[in-house]
Amino acid sequence: MAEARVKKQLARLLRVLAPEIREGLKYGVPHLVGEISGKEGNIEVDIVVVIFEDAHHFLRLVCDGSLVFIFPAEDPHPYRLFMDLWRFLEGRLEKKPVLEEGARIKGPIKLALQREGYEVLWMNVQLAGSNDVIQVWASKGGVRYNMTFEKIGENEFVLLEKRRIQ
Numbered sequence: 001m002a003e004a005r006v007k008k009q010l011a012r013l014l015r016v017l018a019p020e021i022r023e024g025l026k027y028g029v030p031h032l033v034g035e036i037s038g039k040e041g042n043i044e045v046d047i048v049v050v051i052f053e054d055a056h057h058f059l060r061l062v063c064d065g066s067l068v069f070i071f072p073a074e075d076p077h078p079y080r081l082f083m084d085l086w087r088f089l090e091g092r093l094e095k096k097p098v099l100e101e102g103a104r105i106k107g108p109i110k111l112a113l114q115r116e117g118y119e120v121l122w123m124n125v126q127l128a129g130s131n132d133v134i135q136v137w138a139s140k141g142g143v144r145y146n147m148t149f150e151k152i153g154e155n156e157f158v159l160l161e162k163r164r165i166q
Helices: 002-024 078-089 109-115
Strands: 029-039 042-052 059-063 066-072 104-106 119-126 133-140 143-153 156-165
Touching: 002 029, 002 042, 002 078, 029 078, 066 078, 104 109, 109 119, 109 133, 133 156
Parallel strands: none
Antiparallel strands: 029 042, 029 066, 059 066, 104 156, 119 133, 133 143, 143 156
């Protein structure tokens, strides 16, 4: 019964915070910072949105009967965000690999980016011998990015630069 009340409060708060999360995606990575406490049978759920420029923080601590957490809210859709957050709070969601500078990906770039939730808008390959450079414009959560990849092997690439486009 308590779990159902927590889920209901979480879902309601995420629907209310969805516009703030969507707006925060324009400036950085929105994070849900929250606390779920259950004192004297009364369950309270408090969540605020905090923006980090280029960081992804995952934190889940149980302290004095309360669960405190930090979770990146990169998907502004309340239902998908609720499902990811709930799995994380239960300890079933591993930290997602974040596509940041220095990240290595295998396979076709377009498919790898789509698996990470990006929509590829444009790609350009600059042939430079064994170290080809690939420029990609992609979008995720309504935010556009310019990414530069370097080919380091057969179907293996490293992300050299990732810039947010305003």
